[in-house]
Amino acid sequence: xxxxxxxxxxxxxxxxxxxxxxxxxxxxxxxxxxxxxxxxxxxxxxxxxxxxxxxxxxxxxxxxxxxxxxxxxxxxxxxxxxxxxxxxxxxxxxxxxxxxxxxxxxxxxxxxxxxxxxxxxxxxxxxxxxxxxxxxxxxxxxxxxxxxxxxxxxxxxxxxxxxxxxxxxxxxxxxxxxxxxxxxxxxxxxxxxxxxxxxxxxxxxxxxxxxxxxxxxxxxxxxxxxxxxxxxxxxxxxxxxxxxxxxxxxxxxxxxxxxxxxxxxxxxxxxxxxxxxxxxxxxxxxxxxxxxxxxxxxxxxxxxxxxxxxxxxxxxxxxxx
Ligand SMILES: Nc1ncnc2c1ncn2[C@@H]1O[C@H](COP(=O)(O)OP(=O)(O)O)[C@@H](O)[C@H]1O
Ligand SMILES: [Mg+2]
Numbered sequence: 001x002x003x004x005x006x007x008x009x010x011x012x013x014x015x016x017x018x019x020x021x022x023x024x025x026x027x028x029x030x031x032x033x034x035x036x037x038x039x040x041x042x043x044x045x046x047x048x049x050x051x052x053x054x055x056x057x058x059x060x061x062x063x064x065x066x067x068x069x070x071x072x073x074x075x076x077x078x079x080x081x082x083x084x085x086x087x088x089x090x091x092x093x094x095x096x097x098x099x100x101x102x103x104x105x106x107x108x109x110x111x112x113x114x115x116x117x118x119x120x121x122x123x124x125x126x127x128x129x130x131x132x133x134x135x136x137x138x139x140x141x142x143x144x145x146x147x148x149x150x151x152x153x154x155x156x157x158x159x160x161x162x163x164x165x166x167x168x169x170x171x172x173x174x175x176x177x178x179x180x181x182x183x184x185x186x187x188x189x190x191x192x193x194x195x196x197x198x199x200x201x202x203x204x205x206x207x208x209x210x211x212x213x214x215x216x217x218x219x220x221x222x223x224x225x226x227x228x229x230x231x232x233x234x235x236x237x238x239x240x241x242x243x244x245x246x247x248x249x250x251x252x253x254x255x256x257x258x259x260x261x262x263x264x265x266x267x268x269x270x271x272x273x274x275x276x277x278x279x280x281x282x283x284x285x286x287x288x289x290x291x292x293x294x295x296x297x298x299x300x301x302x303x304x305x306x307x308x309x310x311x312x313x314x315x316x317x318x319x320x321x
């Protein structure tokens with residue numbers, strides 16, 4: 001990917017600063033990711049800590065927007081100043097492509113870590129944003145499920161591998177393949193938060209049942225409880241009657257998981273991925289970029305609210321004790 005380039009107005013918006021403050025810290029015509037990061041350091045303008053969250057975008061169905069949403073979510077989080085690691089789990093390497101790289105150009109993928117015990121640091125790559133790293137994927141990743149099969153503690157390989165690097169990132173974002181296998185089981189076991197992109201149609205709706213059954217069996221059999229589940233409706237087109245009906249059905253069945261934010265149908269996603277850039281660089285005023293931004297804000301608010309609740313509960317318990 002070419003280095004991202006922000007106008008002064010865009011850079012000020014991304015940093016949440018008045019234009020004048022930005023320009024007094026660093027005056028340029030165009031700002032790169034490195035420049036944004038430098039301004040953050042100069043002004044000590046960092047977001048409040050999130051805890052170190054592992055966030056998985058998963059749906060066993062293909063084409064629901066896992067890659068489009070996970071890559072643009074990761075990018076936006078990095079724009080907002082979080083340290084982010086985007087992990088491409090899909091052997092198609094689409095998330096890698098969305099960042100402007102070709103998976104086949106990388107010698108090592110997560111396969112080396114999960115199966116051959118390479119340290120995570122050997123597979124982490126840097127993006128043009130100083131606070132966004134990624135783990136690329138390519139066709140070799142299609143052998144992971146088989147290779148994990150005979151191993152002991154095979155569901156925990158990814159979770160264990162992340163222990164070394166987890167503290168470095170506010171968010172580790174996984175883009176999952178549309179399959180039901182050991183790699184996705186590993187991803188679920190490693191995840192704190194599950195994001196489920198769905199299309200507002202009834203085929204997607206039925207696919208969710210298997211996903212939630214799997215999540216429930218992880219809780220029961222492997223004692224892994226997710227902190228959050230977010231269902232995010234993608235490619236919504238409200239002029240379709242069926243889409244509205246499917247949306248109502250989702251809201252009725254999964255009210256506690258549904259995000260209010262929805263991502264509307266937007267051709268810029270396809271354009272962005274073909275150009276190898278996140279949607280925010282293809283067109284930051286597009287519906288897609290606007291909706292992802294709203295999704296990020298809602299997710300952050302929900303996580304913060306839950307953390308507030310946890311600290312209050314812990315405090316109350318201490319008082320009571
Ligand atoms: N909100 C949207 N509006 C229009 N097209 C979209 C949207 N989200 C994703 N797409 C397109 O749909 C296709 C499938 O999306 P993708 O993210 O690759 O799905 P998945 O990773 O779940 O298989 C891609 O061509 C992508 O560009
Ligand atoms: Mg994908």
